[in-house]
Amino acid sequence: MSEPFITVEGPIGVGKTSLSKAISEAFKYHLLKEIVDENPFLGKFYEDIDEWSFQTEMFFLCNRYKQLSDINHILDKQRSVVADYHIFKNLIFAKRTLKPVEYEKYEAIYNILTKxxxxPNMVIYLHASLDKLMERITMRGREFEKNISRDYMEQLSKDYHEFIGHFEKIHPDIPVIYLDGDALDFVKNEEDLQNILKIIKEKLQQRSLR
Structure with missing residues (x-):
């Protein structure tokens, strides 16, 4: 695949969609946004994770599969894409919330669908402190997120960091850009945003020279 396909990833509330929109506008890329609000199980999931995790994860997997299938047509038309998620996040959440027997079945379905x-040929990994993540979740006021606990978010952040390290090892050809959400405010600070866009542009230029 010759066209740039960038994905922005990181824990809940870190700013993935905001940064993806900014990249889309700056580089005139097609924007792919994950479906969250339409998941009918999400509110129940945060109330009772053990009871509703399998249904929640299967809904996300099926919807993301459909979205990425459609993205093939965009890339085939030689139009670049930036997405506010990578489908690998499904495994991060599923491994943490599903029972071992459920996860085994889920992983088999995941491998079939994603084969x-x-x-993506570039991943941007946004990370931030637990306090910052909880603050942003509270500020955006989504009803289904009101029951997210600090313990859950702390573990999720650790899971993300471990998974990104593993991703780099098995995909050494895909550059990963690390961005500190505590040090950077790409929404309110134009200089921070321009610095990020400069890093992305440089990485794209390096890729085109290979």
Whole structure:
């Protein structure tokens, strides 16, 4: 795949969608946004994770599979794409919330569905402190997120960091850009945003020279 396909990833509330929109506008890329609000199980999930995790994760997997299938048509038309998620996040959440027997079944379905999916050729990993993440979750005021606990978010952040390290090892050809959400405010600070866009542009230029 020759066209840039960038995915922005990180824990809940870190600013993935905001940064993806900014990249889309700056580089005139097609924007792919994950479906969250339409998941009918999400509110129940945060109330009782053990009871509703399998239904929640299967809904996300099926919807993301459909979205990425459609993205193939965009890339085939030689139009670049930036997404506010990478489908690998499904495994991060599923491994943490599903029972071992459920996860085994889930992983088998995941591997079948994602076998021929388009893979990004750049990943931007946004991370931030637990306090910052909880603050942003509270500020955006989503009803289904009101029951997210600090313990859950702390573990999720650790899971993300471990997974990104593993991702870099198995995909050494896909550059990962690390961005500190505590040090950078790309929403309110134009200089921070321009610095991020400069890093992305440089990485894209390096890729085109290979």
């Amino acid at each position: 021929d999916m388009p893979k």
